[in-house]
Amino acid sequence: MKGLLLLLWLLVTLVAQAGTYRWVDENGQTHFSDRPPVNTVADEVSLKAAAPSADKAASERKRRVNEFLEQSERERAERNRAEAEQQAEAAQYEARCQALRARLKFLKSVSGIYRLNNEGERVFVDDQENERLRREFRAKVQNECDS
Template sequence: MKGLLILLCLLITPITQAGTYRWVDENGQTHFGDRPPVNTASDEVTLKSAAPSSDAAARERKQRMNEFLEQTERERTERNEAKARQEAQAAKHEARCQALRARLKYLKSVSGIYRLNSEGERVFVDDEENERIRQEFRARVQSECDA
């Protein structure tokens, strides 16, 4: 959009040239160019550019175009911010799932699971409790990461 605005500004501004030359060839035809011809007499002419239109309709169109460009830019910014938030949330979720899967892998590799009692000592759970903890953790990983 900014490129379009720059292009419009370039087209609106008056054209400045180093010089415009007029000459008549041997057939009597008049020619114009930005460089004087070789071996032919020429006159440098001044081109007058049209004054830019400053009527109310043109100002209104320009105002609407500026509002449209600003709105488009705001919408693009909002989309980019929403996308960045979504990507950050997805990355956070993936990191959490990797940690849960690593812990599940660890639970599968250890022979016994323990809890700490009130004195901070390890108290190993029985095989039935061991299997129940593993199944619960496996279900947690599936519900949080594999859905």
């Protein structure tokens, strides 16, 4: 809207600066033109351009458009923040699952599982406990990562 008002003001200014001529024809009618008439005496008149005025309706429309744009920008920023948060959570989830799968692969490759006793010595579990621990860990990986 401001651009349109500025353009109109510039056009009016250019027209006013181009020169305006006034003359009266043989019938007594007054005429105005930006070029002097041929074979008639004309007076050059100076015109003052009216200052552009912003009506209330235009001001209200501008205010509403600005509010809409600000609200849209806030919503876009919130969507971007939520999306970034979702992507970070997905990356953490994927990293955790990769670590769990790597541990599962390691458990499959070792022949026996051990625990450390109070003195820090390795104590291997029996075959039945070994299989139970592998089964529980496999179920944990499936439950947390493959659902």
